[in-house]
Structure formats: structure tokens, C-alpha cells
Amino acid sequence: xxxxEQSPQSLHVQEGDSTNFTCSFPSSNFYALHWxxxxxxxxxxxxxxxxxxGDEKKKGRISATLNTKEGYSYLYIKGSxxxxxxxxxxxxxxxxxxxxxxxxxxxxTVLP
Amino acid sequence: NAGVTQTPKFxxxxxxxxxxxxxxxxxxxxxxxxxxxxPGMGLRLIHYSVGAGITDQGEVPNGYNVSRSTTEDFPxxxxxxxxxxxxxxxxxSSPLIFTxxxxxxxxxxxxxxxxx
Numbered sequence: 001x002x003x004x005e006q007s008p009q010s011l012h013v014q015e016g017d018s019t020n021f022t023c024s025f026p027s028s029n030f031y032a033l034h035w036x037x038x039x040x041x042x043x044x045x046x047x048x049x050x051x052x053x054g055d056e057k058k059k060g061r062i063s064a065t066l067n068t069k070e071g072y073s074y075l076y077i078k079g080s081x082x083x084x085x086x087x088x089x090x091x092x093x094x095x096x097x098x099x100x101x102x103x104x105x106x107x108x109t110v111l112p
Numbered sequence: 113n114a115g116v117t118q119t120p121k122f123x124x125x126x127x128x129x130x131x132x133x134x135x136x137x138x139x140x141x142x143x144x145x146x147x148x149x150x151p152g153m154g155l156r157l158i159h160y161s162v163g164a165g166i167t168d169q170g171e172v173p174n175g176y177n178v179s180r181s182t183t184e185d186f187p188x189x190x191x192x193x194x195x196x197x198x199x200x201x202x203x204x205s206s207p208l209i210f211t212x213x214x215x216x217x218x219x220x221x222x223x224x225x226x227x228x
Binding site for chain 1: 154218220
């Protein structure tokens with residue numbers, strides 16, 4: 001069983017604050033790292049898929065970086081809005097990446 | 113496109129009963145998978161399939177069977193339900209993962225199962 005850890009477990013920020021969370025994964029046999037956004041009562045939706053060390057992805061106010069050598073990825077949200085409130089999941093794919101191992105998520109609450 | 117659909121949305125079973133959770137996708141995705149989501153544990157892979165006729169076990173396969181007779185459908189069978197199988201079940205699909213690429217997974221709406 002692969003160990004994928006996310007921190008912090010939960011986070012409360014004020015509207016307008018910028019924030020970031022961490023996903024840690026095994027540094028060996030890396031294939032891919034996914035980030036998903038999961039709103040309450042909905043299904044997870046993909047934000048980013050990263051496969052190369054040093055990858056940086058951006059979608060609007062959300063961006064992510066990847067360091068496969070040290071086994072971590074950061075997700076950044078600039079100028080948080082209440083609609084950003086959700087659980088953010090990362091998922092690690094190793095080897096052929098036919099299996100993704102998910103972290104337990106970071107629950108973000110943005111207070112108006 | 114309907115995307116990934118799951119039925120039923122809610123189900124209550126008694127211990128020992130069997131049932132099938134249905135999953136279908138209309139995106140012609142080769143890869144399909146089943147996850148269970150339990151509080152504090154994230155999503156855990158139960159079974160997956162890389163195409164019709166091909167299935168394999170994930171992290172937590174015990175107590176579940178799958179089959180893949182068509183590209184579109186990937187049902188999950190609970191053989192003899194136990195309270196430990198109370199969970200929310202998600203089906204997901206993606207284009208087949210091949211060397212050098214990794215594709216995002218598209219998730220269904222989930223089935224909330226309670227076993228009493």
C-alpha cells in the first residue's frame with residue numbers, strides 16, 4: 001500500500017487570502033500526480049494531471065507544482081473565494097499508473 | 113454525453129444480501145474503476161478494468177466482484193453484504209492509460225450504501 005499524505009487536513013481562510021496545500025508521495029517509481037476538486041454532494045472533478053518533474057499547471061486562480069525527486073506537489077489558490085470551498089484530493093500513480101492511490105484530502109473553507 | 117452514470121443513488125441492504133451497483137459511461141473510455149470512500153480515508157480502489165474482458169484487483173477487493181462484458185458497463189457486485197461495506201461507492205472512467213500519458217478520471221455521482 002502506497003503512502004500518499006495531504007496536509008493540512010482542513011483549513012479555514014478568509015475571502016481574498018491566498019493559500020496552499022501539500023501532497024506527499026513516494027519518490028520512487030513515479031508515473032503521474034493528479035489533483036481533484038470535490039465539492040460536497042458532488043463528484044470529484046479533475047484539476048490537473050502532472051507527469052514531469054518541475055511541471056507547473058495553472059487554471060485561473062489555481063496552480064500546482066510538482067517535485068518528483070523529493071516526492072511532493074503543492075496546490076496554490078490565489079485570492080480565495082467562497083466558491084473555492086471544497087475538498088482537494090491528490091492521487092499518485094506509480095509504474096503503469098493503472099492504479100491511482102488517493103490522499104485523504106484537504107478540506108478548504110473560505111469564509112466571506 | 114451523459115458522462116458516467118451510476119445506479120442506484122441510495123441503497124440499504126441487510127447483512128448477507130447481495131446486490132449489483134451499476135456503472136455506465138458513454139465516452140468510449142477503455143479504463144474504468146470502482147472506489148469506495150470512507151470518512152478520513154480518501155478514495156480506495158476496489159477493482160479496475162482496462163477494457164472489455166479484462167479486470168484486476170485494487171487495494172480493497174475482498175467481498176466484491178466485477179466483470180466487463182462491454183466497453184460501456186462496469187457493474188460491481190457485492191456477494192454477501194457486511195456492515196463494513198457501508199460506504200459511498202464511486203465509479204470512474206478515463207481513456208486508457210498508456211506509456212508516457214496519464215489521463216484525468218471522470219467520476220460518476222456515487223452510490224451511498226448502508227448495510228444493517
